[in-house]
Amino acid sequence: MTNAAAGETLLAVEEICLRFGGVQALSEVSFDIKRGEIRAIIGPNGAGKTSMLNVINGFYRPNRGVIRFRGQSFTRMRPGFAARNGIARTFQNVALFRGMTTLDNLMTGRTLKMKRGFFWQLLRYGPAMDEEIEHRRAVEEIIDFLEIEAIRRVPVGRLPYGLQKRVELGRALATEPELLLLDEPMTGMNLEEKEDMCRFILEVNAQFGMTIALIEHDMGVVMDLSNRVVVLDYGRKIADDAPAVVKQDPAVIAAYLGVAG
Amino acid sequence: MLYREVGQYHASYRTDTAIFPIRQDRVGMLVILAVAFIIVPVFGNSFLLDVVAIPFLIYALATIGLNLLTGYTGLLSLGTGGLMGIGAYTCYKLATWFPGVDIIVWILAGGVTAAAIGALFGVPSLRIKGFYLLVATLAAQFFLQWAFERVPWLYNNNVSGDIEVPTRTLLGLPVTGPNATPATRYEVTLCIVVVLTVLASHLVHSRVGRSWMAVRDMDIAAELIGIPLLPTKLLSFAVSSYISGVAGAMLVFLWYGSAEASVFSIDLSFTILFMTIIGGLGSLLGSFLGAALIHMLPIALRNVLPGIGLDLRPATVEHLNLMIVGALIIFFLVVEPLGLARLWQTIKQKLRVWPFPY
Numbered sequence A: 001m002t003n004a005a006a007g008e009t010l011l012a013v014e015e016i017c018l019r020f021g022g023v024q025a026l027s028e029v030s031f032d033i034k035r036g037e038i039r040a041i042i043g044p045n046g047a048g049k050t051s052m053l054n055v056i057n058g059f060y061r062p063n064r065g066v067i068r069f070r071g072q073s074f075t076r077m078r079p080g081f082a083a084r085n086g087i088a089r090t091f092q093n094v095a096l097f098r099g100m101t102t103l104d105n106l107m108t109g110r111t112l113k114m115k116r117g118f119f120w121q122l123l124r125y126g127p128a129m130d131e132e133i134e135h136r137r138a139v140e141e142i143i144d145f146l147e148i149e150a151i152r153r154v155p156v157g158r159l160p161y162g163l164q165k166r167v168e169l170g171r172a173l174a175t176e177p178e179l180l181l182l183d184e185p186m187t188g189m190n191l192e193e194k195e196d197m198c199r200f201i202l203e204v205n206a207q208f209g210m211t212i213a214l215i216e217h218d219m220g221v222v223m224d225l226s227n228r229v230v231v232l233d234y235g236r237k238i239a240d241d242a243p244a245v246v247k248q249d250p251a252v253i254a255a256y257l258g259v260a261g
Numbered sequence B: 001m002l003y004r005e006v007g008q009y010h011a012s013y014r015t016d017t018a019i020f021p022i023r024q025d026r027v028g029m030l031v032i033l034a035v036a037f038i039i040v041p042v043f044g045n046s047f048l049l050d051v052v053a054i055p056f057l058i059y060a061l062a063t064i065g066l067n068l069l070t071g072y073t074g075l076l077s078l079g080t081g082g083l084m085g086i087g088a089y090t091c092y093k094l095a096t097w098f099p100g101v102d103i104i105v106w107i108l109a110g111g112v113t114a115a116a117i118g119a120l121f122g123v124p125s126l127r128i129k130g131f132y133l134l135v136a137t138l139a140a141q142f143f144l145q146w147a148f149e150r151v152p153w154l155y156n157n158n159v160s161g162d163i164e165v166p167t168r169t170l171l172g173l174p175v176t177g178p179n180a181t182p183a184t185r186y187e188v189t190l191c192i193v194v195v196l197t198v199l200a201s202h203l204v205h206s207r208v209g210r211s212w213m214a215v216r217d218m219d220i221a222a223e224l225i226g227i228p229l230l231p232t233k234l235l236s237f238a239v240s241s242y243i244s245g246v247a248g249a250m251l252v253f254l255w256y257g258s259a260e261a262s263v264f265s266i267d268l269s270f271t272i273l274f275m276t277i278i279g280g281l282g283s284l285l286g287s288f289l290g291a292a293l294i295h296m297l298p299i300a301l302r303n304v305l306p307g308i309g310l311d312l313r314p315a316t317v318e319h320l321n322l323m324i325v326g327a328l329i330i331f332f333l334v335v336e337p338l339g340l341a342r343l344w345q346t347i348k349q350k351l352r353v354w355p356f357p358y
Ligand SMILES: Nc1ncnc2c1ncn2[C@@H]1O[C@H](COP(=O)(O)OP(=O)(O)OP(=O)(O)O)[C@@H](O)[C@H]1O
Pocket: A020, A023, A024, A025, A043, A044, A045, A046, A047, A048, A049, A050, A051, A052, A092
């Protein structure tokens, strides 16, 4: 949590508005994410947190507003562009490739980094095989790091929920992103699993300097992990500050009344 | 403990990423290949070769083709029959125009037009999925069959309306046409099937195959990893159709000897689809198992039932066959969607711990 203040802005959203029919999911939301920080996005259910991530990685097209990423401005992102430019993400409900093994899920994360063409893949020989092995090595490092060696060859659909979340983090890490978006990475986990996940997130941030934006409901986790917190409520930003400050904010307490206490 | 991997450590990722990492599997594979290449053609009579082995191999190849699309990429198609027809007619036209060129070249080239047309089938697949895609491929199937019947140019204006396979030789040996022996046609069929199966297995274990499966399992996550949906689906359509096309050309040139348009009807599409489902979606081994079961079941019924004193009329045997296949399809769809291939995995798992129950 030291390198945050120094970092320049990696991504900023400015006055983003997003409407679904009659529902105003986001109204004029602006905030920035600095290079190297862990940025939390919190808010009650239906506040628009997931929608915000979907705008950032290009699943949703905002009705108004600008996304600035690495100094360039966009009225919308596109998923492919986001992927090629180092934005990776995990999903609130786990979106793994269920029929594939843990290893293959992570290897799929390397797709963009594998350059050998179709005919080399047909031969599976020479440069194609060297490339496959080089990426296998990178993936094995992630497997070691996340302590999921034992489930390497298990189809992920058969894994318990907590492990699936871990594999999904692994797949995102396999793309070697610059910005990692995590949508409630700890829901449905027991205390021990949560602690592991917190440790992984902190280590990814500290060791590889990866910038992380994280949606989380558990206030304790948010306090421990994040450098700065954005609070959304009914699609509006109601606070944006250090966790300790946000926690005392009367507007936030009102929004969370009875939820976080 | 007949089948086990204990003691076989992989010191490098190279051996660990091998397609058959376990020694018993490699040995088994070699034995099967030796039997297929040497024992079967030497000792097999023309019944075994022409009625059992050659059709089985060709169906297995066609099933692999459909499995790449449906099992690996999750896209349904009922156009297999039509695409096999494209392969056959292409091969026929090319063999007519260039009689001097080796026929195997044209069999393999037959798949290229099928790939192009199959990729065209695939264009709507970005927008439509599941049932609607199935209907679109069905429409294409009917259109193709119509074209095979109504465009005399395709069958060289023969009065019969059939493709009539000419005699072509390879190294002085007739490979196609009435003078080719079953053993020769069998060996050629086997070679093509083995080579294409190996290439297909390379693909499904590579970046390409993983992209297909990613699109099948969770397309939004695939997109977010940087896998472009349309090109990935189109590639799957193209590769799948290529294999179907080659299988279609083989069906006419190495098995039937002559064929009319109705061979490539929707019935053929359904046969291949059933083989894919019963064998196991997303398994190459399953493609062989499914083709073997569906192709050999009626042959077995016809030959075994009289042997045990049950002398049924041919029509009854036919109905019995349909009932068994129907029941099997329902069984596999409900109980074991991963088909025979999955059952085989389970048996191997049991062998690994045999004689203990767990
Ligand atoms: N694709 C969509 N179509 C229609 N409405 C949507 C869509 N996505 C989100 N919404 C609506 O937008 C609002 C914000 O939803 P969002 O999922 O972003 O909330 P959230 O803060 O992530 O909530 P939670 O904590 O429950 O995950 C909700 O009212 C939701 O119903």
